[in-house]
Structure formats: structure tokens, C-alpha cells
Amino acid sequence: MSNGSPFLTKICGLSTPETLEAALAAGADMIGLNFHPRSPRYVTLERARELAAIARGKTEIVALVVDWSEPQAAELAAALKPDWFQFHGRETPEQTAALRRAVGRPVMKALGIATAEDLKAVAAYREAADLILLDAKPPKDAAFPGGHGKPFDWALLAGLDPSQRFMLSGGLDPANVAHAIGITRPAGVDVSSGVESAPGVKDPARIAEFIASARKAAAALQEGLTA
Numbered sequence: 001m002s003n004g005s006p007f008l009t010k011i012c013g014l015s016t017p018e019t020l021e022a023a024l025a026a027g028a029d030m031i032g033l034n035f036h037p038r039s040p041r042y043v044t045l046e047r048a049r050e051l052a053a054i055a056r057g058k059t060e061i062v063a064l065v066v067d068w069s070e071p072q073a074a075e076l077a078a079a080l081k082p083d084w085f086q087f088h089g090r091e092t093p094e095q096t097a098a099l100r101r102a103v104g105r106p107v108m109k110a111l112g113i114a115t116a117e118d119l120k121a122v123a124a125y126r127e128a129a130d131l132i133l134l135d136a137k138p139p140k141d142a143a144f145p146g147g148h149g150k151p152f153d154w155a156l157l158a159g160l161d162p163s164q165r166f167m168l169s170g171g172l173d174p175a176n177v178a179h180a181i182g183i184t185r186p187a188g189v190d191v192s193s194g195v196e197s198a199p200g201v202k203d204p205a206r207i208a209e210f211i212a213s214a215r216k217a218a219a220a221l222q223e224g225l226t227a
């Protein structure tokens with residue numbers, strides 16, 4: 001659980017003004033714009049700028065990229081001016097640090113978790129990234145590395161250094177997010193497919209339900225911790 005910092009909710013892969021407005025109305029702390037071309041949530045720079053103009057100052061704008069070079073990422077930083085970058089590929093700790101220097105803003109680094117062994121990688125990113133995002137690993141034959149709506153075994157996180165701040169993602173949805181928060185005590189939660197009616201099609205009602213359920217569970221946990 002985050003040590004005193006506010007609990008974060010992130011709705012990722014928004015691609016229309018209507019669903020972005022739904023995320024804002026529901027109180028999303030972060031919204032993700034997905035620049036991975038093979039994703040069903042992919043947005044062009046033009047569309048991203050349109051969405052960012054609506055979102056700026058109301059929520060934190062996160063640009064999601066996969067295995068980009070430093071010049072590519074710096075160019076997007078200048079063109080979009082997101083508040084955060086999310087690196088969701090195979091970026092090493094050194095590449096993550098170099099990318100953070102290149103974009104000049106906070107970064108979150110996604111790490112795939114399938115076994116206890118995978119947790120060993122987390123410590124190496126502690127200095128390189130501002131936030132760690134623990135996600136499920138993609139299926140073996142997947143065309144893109146995230147957004148598959150599959151959870152990992154949350155009990156594995158009992159083996160994580162308790163001082164490690166992280167955001168949880170992978171297969172979260174309105175029905176399971178409270179349970180996931182209770183088990184893993186994350187600093188925040190990130191969702192994409194769990195608030196969709198079809199791949200890439202966000203559902204405003206599910207977005208509202210997800211955020212309300214996550215906030216309620218985080219508040220209950222916080223109360224329990226401070227009582």
C-alpha cells in the first residue's frame with residue numbers, strides 16, 4: 001500500500017473523447033494513450049493530441065510506448081507533452097534510465113510477473129523508474145506485450161520487498177479489483193481490457209464501476225492500516 005501517497009487509478013488505452021470524458025468524470029488519476037501500433041488501443045499522434053487537450057490539468061496523461069529509442073521517445077515528449085511515460089517492452093534498467101533522461105519526465109516501467117523468480121528483476125529498476133507497474137506476462141504467441149486481460153497469481157507478491165512501491169495491472173476488472181487490492185496492497189491500479197465491451201472499445205459504465213470499487217477498497221485498507 002502506498003506510504004501516505006494518494007491511491008492511483010489509471011485507465012489505459014483510451015481512444016475517444018467520449019470515453020476519456022467518462023474516465024475524467026469517474027475521477028481517474030491517470031489516463032493512458034497507447035502508441036503501440038499493434039494494439040487495438042493504438043492512437044495516432046493527432047488523436048492523442050486531441051485527447052490530451054481535453055485531459056490536461058484534469059488528470060495525468062501517460063504515453064505508453066514499447067521498446068522505443070531515445071530520439072523517438074524524446075520526439076513524442078516534445079510533441080504531446082505527456083505527464084508520464086509508460087515503458088511496456090523489454091527495456092533494460094539502463095535503457096529505462098536513458099529513456100527517462102531523454103523524455104525529461106517521470107516514467108513507469110512495466111514488468112511481467114508469472115513466477116516468484118520474476119520478482120527478482122524489480123529491484124534493478126528501483127533507481128531507473130519513478131514507478132513500477134507489475135503486470136501479467138503476455139501469452140507466448142501474443143502480437144503485443146500487454147492489455148490481454150489476464151491476471152497473474154497475486155499471491156506471488158507476498159515475496160516482494162514490502163518497501164517497494166508498485167502499481168498493479170493485468171486482468172483487473174470491476175469485479176476483481178477490490179480483492180486484488182486487498183491481497184497485494186498496491187500504490188495504484190491500472191486497467192485496460194477489464195473496462196471494455198470489446199477489444200479497444202471502452203465502456204463508460206465499467207470505467208465508473210472500476211474506479212469506485214478500487215477507491216472503496218483502497219480507503220478500507222488505509223483505514224485498517226491507520227486504525
Ligand SMILES: O=C(O)c1ccccc1N[C@@H]1O[C@H](COP(=O)(O)O)[C@@H](O)[C@H]1O
Pocket residue numbers: 012013032034036039040041064066088133135144145146147148149150169170171172190191192193194
Ligand atoms: O492495452 C494494450 O493494448 C497494451 C499494448 C501494449 C502494451 C501494453 C498494453 N496495455 C497495458 O497492459 C496492462 C494490462 O492490461 P489489461 O488490463 O490486462 O488489459 C495495462 O498496464 C495496460 O496499460
